[in-house]
Amino acid sequence: MHAQPILSRELAKVYLQAQDPRFNERTWGDVARLIDSAYQGNTKERFQKFLRSEPVMRLMAMRLVKTGASDFLDVFAHPKAGVAKNVQLRILHNRALDLEWMLRPVLSKKAWPKIRYGHRRGITREQHESVLRVTPNKEYRLYFELLWLTGAAKRTSQAFGLKILTGIPAAFTTNDKSPNPQAKATPARWNRIAVTRRDNRGKSGG
Secondary structure: OOOOHHHHHHHHHHHHHOOOOOOOOOHHHHHHHHHHHHHHHHHHHHHHHHOOOHHHHHHHOOOOHHHOOHHHHHHHHHOOHHHHHHHHHHHHHHHHHHHHHHHHOOOOOOOOOOOOOOOOHHHHHOHHHHHHOOOOOOHHHHHHHHHHOOOHHHHHHHHHHHHHHHOOOOOOOOOOOOOOOOOOOHHHHHHHHHHHHHHHHHHHHH
C-alpha cells in the first residue's frame, strides 16, 4: 500500500536530479546563504543570530532531500528554541519550497507549532519617573517625557531621538500612522503638551 508513494518520490528525485544536478546535494545552509544575501541591517543581524543558534546549526549541513519531520521537531524541542526560531525556520523552509528545491514540505501547516508571543508591557509611571530622577540633562528628560506621552514604539522613538537630541531643527516628522504625521515640535511645546495632558488626566481622575 505504502510502497507506491515512496517509489514515486524516488523516481521524481531521479528525474529532478537530471534536470537540476544539485537537487540531491543542496543543504539548508545553501538556502540560508541565499536568504542572508538579500537581507540588510537589523533583519540581517537577526537572521544571522538565528543561524548561529545551537538548535539550528546542526541543520545547516543537512541535505534538503534527507530532512524529515523529526529533524524540525528536534529544533523546536530544544531548550533554546523560542518564537524567533519558529518564525525564521518557517522563512527558511518556505524559501526552499518556493525555489522548488524540495519535493514536498517537511511539515504540513497543521504540524508546525503555534507561534505564541509572550506578554509585553510598557514601563510603569514609577519606572518612568525614576528614569527622570537620574537623568540630569534637560533635553534627555524632555525626550523621555515625549516618549511617555506619545507611547512611542521603538522605531518612532529612534526617529525622535535622532532629530531632537542631535540638534537637527526643531521641526521633525515621523513615519508613524498618527493623526498628524507632519507635526512640528519644540521642547517648549512639549512642555505645554505635558502640562495639558497632566491637567486632563487629573480632571478625568486618571
